[in-house]
Each structure stands twice: as C-alpha cells, then as structure tokens.
Amino acid sequence: MASVNAQIKRGSAELAVLTLLAEHPLHGYEIAKQIEAQTGGVLRFDMASLYPMLHRLERKSWVKAEWQTLLNGRRRRCYRLTASGRKQIAPLRAQWRAFFQALQSVTGFQNA
Amino acid sequence: MPDWKQIVRKKFRVVGVWSPEWTEELAGHLEDIYEAFLHRGLPPEAAFRRTVVQLNRRSEICLTLRIIQEVVMTDFARKVGLPGLLTFALSMGIAIALEMAHVQPKTILLGNGLPLSLPPTAWLCLLPFCGAAGALVSHRSGGSRLQRIAACLFPSAIMVAVLFMVFVAGFAISLFVPDSGWNWAFTVPALALWLTGQAILTAVALLPGAVAGEQIKRVRLLS
Numbered sequence: 001m002a003s004v005n006a007q008i009k010r011g012s013a014e015l016a017v018l019t020l021l022a023e024h025p026l027h028g029y030e031i032a033k034q035i036e037a038q039t040g041g042v043l044r045f046d047m048a049s050l051y052p053m054l055h056r057l058e059r060k061s062w063v064k065a066e067w068q069t070l071l072n073g074r075r076r077r078c079y080r081l082t083a084s085g086r087k088q089i090a091p092l093r094a095q096w097r098a099f100f101q102a103l104q105s106v107t108g109f110q111n112a
Numbered sequence: 113m114p115d116w117k118q119i120v121r122k123k124f125r126v127v128g129v130w131s132p133e134w135t136e137e138l139a140g141h142l143e144d145i146y147e148a149f150l151h152r153g154l155p156p157e158a159a160f161r162r163t164v165v166q167l168n169r170r171s172e173i174c175l176t177l178r179i180i181q182e183v184v185m186t187d188f189a190r191k192v193g194l195p196g197l198l199t200f201a202l203s204m205g206i207a208i209a210l211e212m213a214h215v216q217p218k219t220i221l222l223g224n225g226l227p228l229s230l231p232p233t234a235w236l237c238l239l240p241f242c243g244a245a246g247a248l249v250s251h252r253s254g255g256s257r258l259q260r261i262a263a264c265l266f267p268s269a270i271m272v273a274v275l276f277m278v279f280v281a282g283f284a285i286s287l288f289v290p291d292s293g294w295n296w297a298f299t300v301p302a303l304a305l306w307l308t309g310q311a312i313l314t315a316v317a318l319l320p321g322a323v324a325g326e327q328i329k330r331v332r333l334l335s
Contacts, residue, residue, distance in 0.1 A: 029144035047141060047166050077137045
C-alpha cells in the first residue's frame, strides 16, 4: 500500500475518528485498531498522534470522554460523539469530497 | 503483567503537568497492545519489547511536546496571552526607541507637590497601532470581541499589576523596616496619579487600535 503524506493523514484523521465514533463510543486503543483495520493500514495512529488529537476534539466539545469499567474489570476512557461533533461530520465530508473532486479534475485519478 | 502505569509515569516524569488521568489512559492503551501481541502468540518478553516501541524516543518527544502545547496553549494563552504580549512587546519596543531618541516622559509637579508622570506624546500616538496588532492576532486565533479588547489593553493590565505589586511590597517593607518612609497620605495619591498617568492614559491610547480593527472588520463584512 502506498504511503500517505503526513499532512493528508493529519487532516483526514479528525473526520475518520468522528465518523467512527458516530457509530458507538470507543476507547483510544479501539479507535486506533478499527481505523487501521478499516483503512487496510493506510491510516495508522500511534499514541503520539492519537491522544493529543482526541483531547483536542474533547476541548472543542466534539467528543466527550467518560471512564467506563469494561467486562474484564479494567477502566478505559471511552470517547463518544457529542451533538456538536455530529454536526461537524457533514461539513468535513463535504470539504474532503470537494478536495478529492478538485484533485481528480487535475490528476485524472479515479476513486477506487 | 508489566506495570504500565509505572512505565508511563517514568517515561513522562519530565513533564510536570502530567495528570494521573492521562497516565491511566496511556497505560490502558499499552496494556491493550501488549495483550493483543500475547493473543497473537508472542512470548511475554517479545510482546513487551514490541509494546514499549510505542514509547520510543520519537513518540515520547512528540507526546511530551503536544501535551505541553495542549496544557500551556490554552484558549486564554492563544486568544489573549500571546496577542497581549505582542502588544506589550511592541509598545515597549517603541518606548525604548523613543528613549534612545531622547524623547523623555514629562513630569508635572502638582500644587500639593505630587508628581504626575505623563508618557511621551509620540508614544501615545503610536500606541493605537500596537493595540491594533494585538487585537488582530487575537482575532486570527478566534478571539471574541472581549478577548480582542483584552489583548489590546494587555500593557495597561501589566502596568496595573506592577503598580499593585509595588504597593504591596512597599507596604510589606514598611511593616518590618522602621522609618521606611511609608506615608499613606503621600503614597496613595502618588500611586493614584501614576495609575492615571501611565495605566489609564495608555489604555485610552491603545483602545482606538482595537476599535479601528472592529470597524474595518464590520466594513469588510458589509462589503
């Protein structure tokens, strides 16, 4: 799989996380694991990029974090999407769609 | 099972702002990675080695810097603190330049013998530009109208703070040093005059910069 430029990864990361959290609340490790699995390893979060981003989203009130005790008795900080965060998904998607369409018109590449 | 909390704490002890909540969160993440490796059949030593890679030097530096950035660069710092410091630095820079050009503050002796120190007129005339610069930077960081005005008036706030500290320090010294010369009848009016001559006059001179910025923004929005 071709590697993706860091800037593009960073820009798309928020949309990826918000979209994932729109389905159900997840904790950090699950978010990283699911994004890696769903993108075939193209988007991969390490701790240095994941947690500052999650905390940034939390500060923007797009996600809310709560400590939850899992079935195995361990505590994990789970992130869930807020109403404000849900509202961000459509504009972000529109921006990325416009970006890819613009890129397509220049380079002639087609979406898979 | 390794003590992941202890490992995280040890790695990031350099960051004084580290919170137990973040430690637990990162430790939980490492614990999950470690268990995933064990489930894949890796022996504990190999699983441990591959897990701590997450805390390699690059990650450690990135995470530390970002945490410091997140903690230090609060909304207040971004929208008021840094723009305010810019206003302050510009105003002080101009004051130093004027002093080098031998433009001195004026001191007027009032009827009761109290000195009223007034900043140079040239400095006061240039202050609106400093205020406008601070307000502009605050605006670019997403500052509200109140935050833009606060950034604009930051030098005055610093002057008031310095004045307050001088007052408190002077009073404290007067309590411990006999014959320190502390005289309420002189000190309070003198400080009030200094406050008027420096802090308030400076604020009045800075404010038009922010007001002009607001007007320009309104015109741009209308056009």
